Amino acid sequence: MGYASAFLSGMPRRHGAPPFSRYTHWFVRCLLLAGLFLTGCAGLPEAFPPPIQRNSPSGPEINPVGHFVSMNGPAADAHIVRDIAAGLEAGAWRWTGQRPELRFRLSSVKGLRFVMDFALPDVTFAQRGPVAISFFINGHLLDKVRYEGGGQKHFEKAVPSAWLRTDADTLVAAEIDKVWVAPADGARLGFILSRAGFME
Amino acid sequence: MPQALPILLGAAFTVAVCWAFGQLLLRGLSLEFRRQEQPVFAFLLGAPCLSLLVFLLAITGLAYKGVFLGCGLVVIALALWQARGLPHRESLPPLPRLWRILFGAVFAVFTVLYFFNAMAPEMSPDGAAYHLGLVARYLREHGFPRITTNIYANLSQGVEMLFLFAFAFGRHSAAALVHFAFLITLPLAMLLYARRFSLAEAGVAGALFTFVSPVVGIDGSTAYLDVAVAAILFGLFYLLQIWNAERRPALLVPIGILAGFGYAVKYTAFLAVPYALGFVGFKLWRARKPWLRPLLVVGICAAAMMVPWMAKNALWLDNPFSPFFNSIFPNPYVYISFEKQYAQHMRNYGELKSVWEYPLELTVRGGRLCGLLGPLFLLAPLGLAALRFPAGRQLLLPAGLFALSYLANTGTRFLIPALPFLSLAMALALTAWRPLVAVLVLAHAVLSWPDVLQRYCAIYAWRLEKIPVRQALRLESEDSYLTRKMFFYPMARFIEEQVPPGSKVLSFNQLPEAYTSREILVVYEAALNNRLGDILHIPLIPEFQPTWQHSFRFPAQPLAKIRVVQTASGGPDLWSVSELRVFEGVRELPRSPIWRLRAWPNPWDVQSAFDNSPVTRWRSWQSLFSGMFLEVDFGRPTSIDSVRLDCSGDQYLVRMKLDGQEPSGTWKTLADSPQQAELPPPPRLRQAAIEEARARGIGYLAIQDSDFGADDFRQKAALWGIKLVGERRGLRLYELNH
Numbered sequence: 001m002g003y004a005s006a007f008l009s010g011m012p013r014r015h016g017a018p019p020f021s022r023y024t025h026w027f028v029r030c031l032l033l034a035g036l037f038l039t040g041c042a043g044l045p046e047a048f049p050p051p052i053q054r055n056s057p058s059g060p061e062i063n064p065v066g067h068f069v070s071m072n073g074p075a076a077d078a079h080i081v082r083d084i085a086a087g088l089e090a091g092a093w094r095w096t097g098q099r100p101e102l103r104f105r106l107s108s109v110k111g112l113r114f115v116m117d118f119a120l121p122d123v124t125f126a127q128r129g130p131v132a133i134s135f136f137i138n139g140h141l142l143d144k145v146r147y148e149g150g151g152q153k154h155f156e157k158a159v160p161s162a163w164l165r166t167d168a169d170t171l172v173a174a175e176i177d178k179v180w181v182a183p184a185d186g187a188r189l190g191f192i193l194s195r196a197g198f199m200e
Numbered sequence: 201m202p203q204a205l206p207i208l209l210g211a212a213f214t215v216a217v218c219w220a221f222g223q224l225l226l227r228g229l230s231l232e233f234r235r236q237e238q239p240v241f242a243f244l245l246g247a248p249c250l251s252l253l254v255f256l257l258a259i260t261g262l263a264y265k266g267v268f269l270g271c272g273l274v275v276i277a278l279a280l281w282q283a284r285g286l287p288h289r290e291s292l293p294p295l296p297r298l299w300r301i302l303f304g305a306v307f308a309v310f311t312v313l314y315f316f317n318a319m320a321p322e323m324s325p326d327g328a329a330y331h332l333g334l335v336a337r338y339l340r341e342h343g344f345p346r347i348t349t350n351i352y353a354n355l356s357q358g359v360e361m362l363f364l365f366a367f368a369f370g371r372h373s374a375a376a377l378v379h380f381a382f383l384i385t386l387p388l389a390m391l392l393y394a395r396r397f398s399l400a401e402a403g404v405a406g407a408l409f410t411f412v413s414p415v416v417g418i419d420g421s422t423a424y425l426d427v428a429v430a431a432i433l434f435g436l437f438y439l440l441q442i443w444n445a446e447r448r449p450a451l452l453v454p455i456g457i458l459a460g461f462g463y464a465v466k467y468t469a470f471l472a473v474p475y476a477l478g479f480v481g482f483k484l485w486r487a488r489k490p491w492l493r494p495l496l497v498v499g500i501c502a503a504a505m506m507v508p509w510m511a512k513n514a515l516w517l518d519n520p521f522s523p524f525f526n527s528i529f530p531n532p533y534v535y536i537s538f539e540k541q542y543a544q545h546m547r548n549y550g551e552l553k554s555v556w557e558y559p560l561e562l563t564v565r566g567g568r569l570c571g572l573l574g575p576l577f578l579l580a581p582l583g584l585a586a587l588r589f590p591a592g593r594q595l596l597l598p599a600g601l602f603a604l605s606y607l608a609n610t611g612t613r614f615l616i617p618a619l620p621f622l623s624l625a626m627a628l629a630l631t632a633w634r635p636l637v638a639v640l641v642l643a644h645a646v647l648s649w650p651d652v653l654q655r656y657c658a659i660y661a662w663r664l665e666k667i668p669v670r671q672a673l674r675l676e677s678e679d680s681y682l683t684r685k686m687f688f689y690p691m692a693r694f695i696e697e698q699v700p701p702g703s704k705v706l707s708f709n710q711l712p713e714a715y716t717s718r719e720i721l722v723v724y725e726a727a728l729n730n731r732l733g734d735i736l737h738i739p740l741i742p743e744f745q746p747t748w749q750h751s752f753r754f755p756a757q758p759l760a761k762i763r764v765v766q767t768a769s770g771g772p773d774l775w776s777v778s779e780l781r782v783f784e785g786v787r788e789l790p791r792s793p794i795w796r797l798r799a800w801p802n803p804w805d806v807q808s809a810f811d812n813s814p815v816t817r818w819r820s821w822q823s824l825f826s827g828m829f830l831e832v833d834f835g836r837p838t839s840i841d842s843v844r845l846d847c848s849g850d851q852y853l854v855r856m857k858l859d860g861q862e863p864s865g866t867w868k869t870l871a872d873s874p875q876q877a878e879l880p881p882p883p884r885l886r887q888a889a890i891e892e893a894r895a896r897g898i899g900y901l902a903i904q905d906s907d908f909g910a911d912d913f914r915q916k917a918a919l920w921g922i923k924l925v926g927e928r929r930g931l932r933l934y935e936l937n938h
Binding site: 047050066108111195200 | 749791792793794795796797798803806807808810811812813833877878879880881883884885886888891916919
């Protein structure tokens with residue numbers, strides 16, 4: 001214990017201690033230098049300039065209309081053509097009317113699928129029963145789907161590239177065959193829309 | 201058959217140079233051992249010397265076959281010249297006749313098995329992937345290139361330096377035969393130790409317990425390292441025992457060399473250094489002898505072996521202990537989160553559910569822990585009975601100490617360094633019943649023979665299967681044998697044919713890089729590779745895509761800097777930001793060249809959050825802690841009123857605030873929390889990902905059918921912008937379109 005403490009602290013050695021403790025200062029300095037060498041290897045870069053900018057479609061868009069829209073996104077209003085409520089509900093979705101319509105701007109037309117996430121509230125089925133929704137792309141009927149029950153729904157289907165164009169807006173409509181009349185205010189409502197658009 | 205000759209010559213030349221180096225060292229130190237011990241210690245001590253020489257040649261770009269040949273011949277000539285007229289050395293006490301026959305018979309039979317396997321074309325997973333993959337690259341480039349994309353190149357490679365020497369003459373199998381030389385040296389050293397310290401019968405049994413153990417056999421007859429580590433550690437123990445008995449100061453030099461060489465061969469053997477220092481220090485302290493100078497001798501000799509590897513890593517990778525300790529030595533080459541996951545995986549890669557599964561898995565089954573020790577080692581607890589002997593206590597201390605590394609990696613082979621000590625302790629505990637010991641030796645040998653072994657071990661246990669004489673002698677071509685036996689070998693050769701020199705291949709799997717000269721980046725083997733894997737996964741995983749927008753809004757004001765600060769801590773999430781944009785009104789400020797970007801942690805990737813690419817992102821690569829930040833220094837006061845972050849959804853626990861620095865230098869909080877909105881997934885992510893991969897030098901992708909997203913790559917190759925070059929055994933090679 002005496003050796004160890006003298007060794008570490010560099011204190012003068014006790015009477016009768018072995019002569020090697022004269023190396024203590026030197027040895028401790030070596031240890032410290034070695035420690036500094038090792039820890040000093042971890043130099044951290046200070047800062048970097050901005051890199052080369054990629055020409056990515058995710059960059060700032062002059063035209064806010066894109067290939068996909070979320071109802072709570074900043075560009076939602078720019079995509080809405082008609083029959084979708086102006087107010088955002090629960091920070092995530094909006095009510096539609098019977099035939100909501102959206103516009104999209106596409107940069108390519110090959111291999112795209114139309115995708116829509118929406119909901120049919122259970123409470124509406126008591127009044128109007130099962131419903132069918134027809135999906136139109138630039139006026140072409142893409143599909144007509146019958147929904148027997150409420151809940152979250154996901155529609156997804158490939159779109160023929162001939163229906164699409166890159167030099168003009170693509171218009172998408174989703175028409176529900178029966179509206180739900182809200183008991184409180186008599187509003188004629190279709191379904192709850194969260195997001196829609198085109199994906200690869 | 202003529203093809204076998206360079207293999208044998210390459211291995212024999214390497215072993216001879218090791219021996220010659222050892223002879224020179226021992227003569228230089230005026231150290232003499234008993235007649236039988238001399239060649240064993242000469243080999244064990246010459247190996248670190250040759251390893252260090254090859255390291256120095258490689259670091260100076262002189263790793264040429266001709267240089268190796270010249271150096272080797274000079275060393276051998278010097279050793280032979282120095283050996284002239286040496287007096288006849290004293291012999292060790294002879295073995296009892298029956299024990300000599302037992303040892304000779306079992307040793308000879310298993311040596312034949314191991315020799316032909318070592319000489320057969322090398323097909324071990326790690327040997328063909330990186331031990332020899334890197335060696336082949338060093339030889340091609342005549343030294344160490346600075347490799348930052350393969351963590352295995354960061355490990356200490358003491359034995360690989362010997363492999364490199366042998367590889368230059370006899371290619372892959374010559375390297376494996378060098379490891380085989382350690383395999384046969386180990387039981388001989390154990391036996392000699394036992395003879396010197398009057399434990400002959402225990403020595404025979406202990407040496408054979410280790411030698412015929414199935415995992416020792418296959419490890420030692422491939423280009424692995426574990427048996428070499430065991431031989432080095434046992435050599436160290438043996439020298440310490442001799443030093444303890446004789447107290448010759450000159451012995452402290454080889455003791456230090458072997459202790460340091462343990463670390464130079466494998467990080468986990470670093471325990472040899474505290475063991476040697478502790479042993480010497482304790483014995484001197486107890487005898488009230490001066491201890492500092494002896495410890496310095498041991499320490500300096502050990503450091504001579506260790507420091508080159510630390511210095512190489514410190515200079516090239518900013519971390520002397522890379523790929524570990526990255527939180528102490530942060531660097532851009534290995535991420536902290538990767539190290540953590542890797543360590544967790546290694547601690548339980550067999551995924552055993554209970555510690556009670558280990559004994560059978562380690563000794564009898566061997567399928568989930570990659571190899572088995574043999575059923576004999578179910579009796580391992582009997583070794584504790586050796587505690588009643590002084591020699592037993594000496595053996596059990598290193599057995600326990602070197603077994604500690606098993607806690608870091610639960611593969612069976614990680615017990616090999618402790619096995620010689622345990623084997624001798626077991627044999628010592630049973631020496632009162634010598635016939636029983638002999639029966640155990642024979643039973644262990646029979647149960648470890650490949651034909652018997654296959655009857656009880658797991659079907660996929662890592663083990664030797666037969667004596668491949670035709671393959672070892674190259675009566676069957678190496679190409680034919682490896683095509684039959686090695687799953688990814690055809691793809692390695694396909695890559696060699698199809699990929700032009702200089703092109704890089706990104707792979708989701710480890711490939712036998714020893715059989716191609718093309719550079720392969722495996723997605724988990726370094727930070728850059730991790731980022732490339734992330735880039736390719738972003739189009740495939742919606743949660744990785746930048747669809748979660750965080751907006752900080754505040755009154756317009758001039759600011760010198762802004763800093764987005766993480767306020768959450770704990771949890772497994774990694775914080776990431778795909779893009780950070782700054783606005784004044786509706787106008788996004790263009791990213792000016794005078795801006796300076798900072799991040800903590802992982803400052804090196806900060807530009808990924810400012811490159812306008814949806815498939816790159818700055819990631820912390822470290823679990824959340826409060827105080828992580830991204831910072832923009834505008835270079836001059838700039839009026840702004842909002843900051844927007846596009847983030848991925850795979851980070852549920854993140855919480856952020858925005859701080860700003862006024863022109864006066866005062867920091868203040870601009871917004872405590874952001875408004876959040878959902879963004880559409882960006883288009884053309886696949887194409888963008890491939891463009892980013894290409895920008896990082898990748899020319900090809902190797903994707904196995906079972907890899908995540910393999911179907912997408914195959915079915916939507918045109919959308920990705922890749923072209924199928926060919927397929928081998930479910931592994932597809934794609935070329936990135938230009």
